[in-house]
């Protein structure tokens with residue numbers, strides 16, 4: 001089945017049009033325009049967060065109700081006070097997870113901070129917490145639900161907080177690609193999905209001998225997958241897949257565009273391929289360029305360039321280092337005073353690193369600072385609303401993965417953990 005979504009160029013325009021530097025300066029500026037607080041037609045999981053016409057299958061069922069008027073008019077200090085009071089009343093029944101890309105106004109209320117997989121693991125280590133409030137995006141809350149206990153409930157404060165990259169691969173399109181590869185090349189294609197994917201794609205990997213990977217263990221898991229079969233089908237991030245293939249010396253990579261017959265390839269190209277890369281990207285990390293790196297080196301001759309592997313291949317090649325969010329944090333934390341870093345990742349994290357390491361020069365490679373606009377939909381007013389409902393005994397915005405999907409997704413996640421990656 002072919003996607004009925006927008007063309008890739010239109011997707012890029014749509015993704016970038018949701019990016020505004022004002023989002024990082026004024027937490028309320030995007031309150032009505034982007035946070036899903038303003039009009040009724042912006043309250044679903046949909047365009048902007050997930051600019052595809054057709055959102056991923058399970059997320060399509062999630063609809064964000066309009067935020068009650070009372071919460072829309074609260075001042076930032078009032079929101080802070082009310083969140084603190086709700087946390088006090090919920091005590092150990094509650095754990096709040098804050099992804100590194102969240103704004104400061106959210107992170108200050110988080111019990112635990114990390115990247116998506118680390119947070120899910122940390123949450124699993126808190127079986128006493130009845131409520132896991134995940135200040136991140138939809139696929140992260142799904143992963144937390146898959147990894148948490150049966151008595152724990154996972155809550156996403158704003159259901160409109162999707163991930164534009166995760167939305168670029170849905171089960172129908174991936175299954176169609178899988179069938180086509182089997183028809184043309186025979187069996188032997190191992191599916192590998194990045195953590196940034198919807199739960200039913202993780203389940204697809206579990207059911208079909210594949211695995212989930214993170215940005216830090218992708219090389220080890222693609223290497224494992226290559227030992228299991230003839231080729232790897234890697235989704236949804238083309239760039240992470242290509243950077244990983246390059247690191248492993250796998251030269252025969254092709255791109256699968258779900259909008260084109262045979263993904264835009266010839267039969268011969270498919271048969272020769274080692275890695276089939278899904279045509280997806282992160283709208284934040286795709287913004288970084290080689291020109292930005294050259295400018296940083298010109299202006300700061302002692303600079304170290306560190307970027308996320310969701311950046312394009314040529315950007316990673318031009319950088320000094322690349323690695324996951326946790327890797328970037330570790331490199332900067334362990335560097336001696338006076339070190340200089342230009343960083344290619346999300347701006348809220350870069351600004352936090354600047355604040356926490358005033359003895360080092362740290363700046364974002366992209367001069368037009370752009371936060372992850374989907375993460376940004378978790379406005380503190382939504383967090384306040386979700387917590388106060390919990391205090392009143394009402395669970396709002398629960399993310400619950402169905403049993404079959406959970407079982408197979410867990411297989412793919414456990415395979416990753418069993419491989420020690």
Ligand code: SF4
Pocket residue numbers: 101137162163164165166196282283284285346372373374375
């Ligand atoms: S930074 Fe990119 S991959 Fe991460 S949640 Fe935002 S859009 Fe998705």
